[in-house]
Amino acid sequence: MAIKETGIIMNGVTGRMGTNQHLVRSIVAIREQGGVQLASGDVIMPNPILVGRNENKLSALAEQYNIPKWSTNLDECLANPDYQIYFDSQTTDRRAKDVRKAIRAGKHIYCEKPTANSLEEAMQLAKLAKEAGVKNGVVQDKLFLPGLLKLKRLIDSGFFGEILSVRMEFGYWVFEGDWQEAQRPSWNYREEDGGGIIVDMFAHWRYVLDNLFGEVRAVSCLGRTHIPERIDENGNRYKCTADDAAYATFELENGIVVQANSSWAVRVDRDDLLTIQVDGTEGSAVAGLRDCKTQHRVNTPKPVWNPDIPNTIRFQEQWETVPDNQTFENGFKIQWELFLKHIVNDEPFPWDLLEGAKGTQLSELALASWKERRWVDVPELSYKELTVQ
Structure with a gap:
């Protein structure tokens, strides 16, 4: 040795x-x-x-x-x-x-x-x-998170049948820094310092979507700066110039539709800080950072819309947990x-660095979509290009 x-x-x-x-x-x-x-x-x-x-x-x-x-x-x-x-x-x-x-x-x-x-x-x-x-x-x-590895296991097994759509919910309330200290550094909220949730998180969403579901081909995005002022690490009040929330829709190469909400101004009422719901013809799954649960078509309840009577179905009890089956590091x-x-x-x-550039590309195009209030196509990248053609 x-x-x-x-x-x-x-x-x-x-x-x-x-x-x-x-x-x-x-x-x-x-x-x-x-x-x-x-x-x-x-x-x-x-x-x-x-x-x-x-x-x-x-x-x-x-x-x-x-x-x-x-x-x-x-x-x-x-x-x-x-x-x-x-x-x-x-x-x-x-x-x-x-x-x-x-x-x-x-x-x-x-x-x-x-x-x-x-x-x-x-x-x-x-x-x-x-x-x-x-x-x-x-x-x-994030490709190596236990929840996403379990989700990848389901995809590779054919569990979903044809995947139809993906819903992603990410975020939590980041305190403003006045009566409770902020959990994130102040530069995250200043555009001039490279801040913004679109720049920060869309690089992640790009490689997650590309590697699990299919390459991103178009984006529609609306950003917001919900909290206009915060307190920095030195106790000084500052103006927030970067987005702290983004509401996006992605279209993938295979027609899968992805809805992704990202926010540092949302209070959590879900299983984890990040949840990804995948719906397919044969079954659905919801993955968090560590856990994943499924619902096959044969176990899917049959609700009927009637707001005049109490709902008797306990929807969250109708899901099965995907076992670990391995040690996750x-x-x-x-x-x-x-x-x-x-x-x-x-x-x-x-x-590699080309894959990393794809994340920056998606962030730039999402910001352009927000500014121009329109859908934006996502061109393929290769080493032959220095910029998007």
């Missing part, structure tokens, strides 16, 4: 997502389990260096999680041949510049989404990586392991 040590430059790891999901629950967890096992018996052992702008945060993280190295000098790290992979979980406005530098330094790229502030810039990154011959990937974590960790196998062992990894 050989240990294949793989150096990773982790930039932006002091942020909430970078610390919790990518460092602690992914890279640290992989190191603690003894690395990533390959079929040959060899083991990939990630060797991270933490990079950022705050020395105190970096040194504290490194000490807490037994990471030997950290740095505030990205250029120096990129020049070090011991590190083959560059990972970026910075805010979106900083990401593209540093990913471009890493590509030019010959590093393989793995990064959060959105990959850039615009489709043109996202496509340029994909093209640069392809021309440089570096492997690349984009985090698409953290989705970020699963995708990190797949990417490391891609780098070291050349195993397949389909979620």
Whole structure:
């Protein structure tokens, strides 16, 4: 057995997502389990260096999680041949510049989404990586959620028959910051800082829909800024310039209709913060982050519309729970392991920078649909293009 040590430059790891999901629950967890096992018996052992702008945060993280190295000098790290992979979980406005530098330094790229502030810039990154011959990937974590894996199991089994429609409900109430502290950072609500629920969430909806149901071919979207003012982390009142809710309809390549509501100004009366209902000719399912329930056509109740008498059907009791049937690990960790196998062992990894650009494309077209109050077609993307034709 050989240990294949793989150096990773982790930039932006002091942020909430970078610390919790990518460092602690992914890279640290992989190191603690003894690395990533390959079929040959060899083991990939990630060797991270933490990079950022705050020395105190970096040194504290490194000490807490037994990471030997950290740095505030990205250029120096990129020049070090011991590190083959560059990972970026910075805010979106900083990401593209540093990913471009890493590509030019010959590093393989793995990064959060959105990959850039615009489709043109996202496509340029994909093209640069392809021309440089570096492997690349984009985090698409929701594909590995237990609820969505169970949903994929149902789709692959033919449970639904012909899928007719999908309904997605996402969101929760984010406190304004006055009498209760907000659960999200204030930049999320400023368009000038890259905020907005369309930019944030439609990148997720794109890869979820493309990978589970069919590629998105058209979008109609209405956005809203329901809460006009909020209080920031320093107790200062600020004007919200970005959308905090979006009401969208997508048409997929196979004719499936998807309705998706996304909101940070909604109170939850459903099983989870995200629920996806799929209706087909043979059955239906509702998936959350971890659970999934089904109703086959033979178990479907037969309601009759009559508002003059009390309803006697307990609709929510008519569903069956899909069993786990496997152990589900953290989705970020699963995708990190797949990417490391891609780098070291050349195993397949389909979620590259081009796939990431598709998320930015959908966000841009949804914003255009809202502004122009019309349906917008979603063209196919390829490496031959720098912008939508």
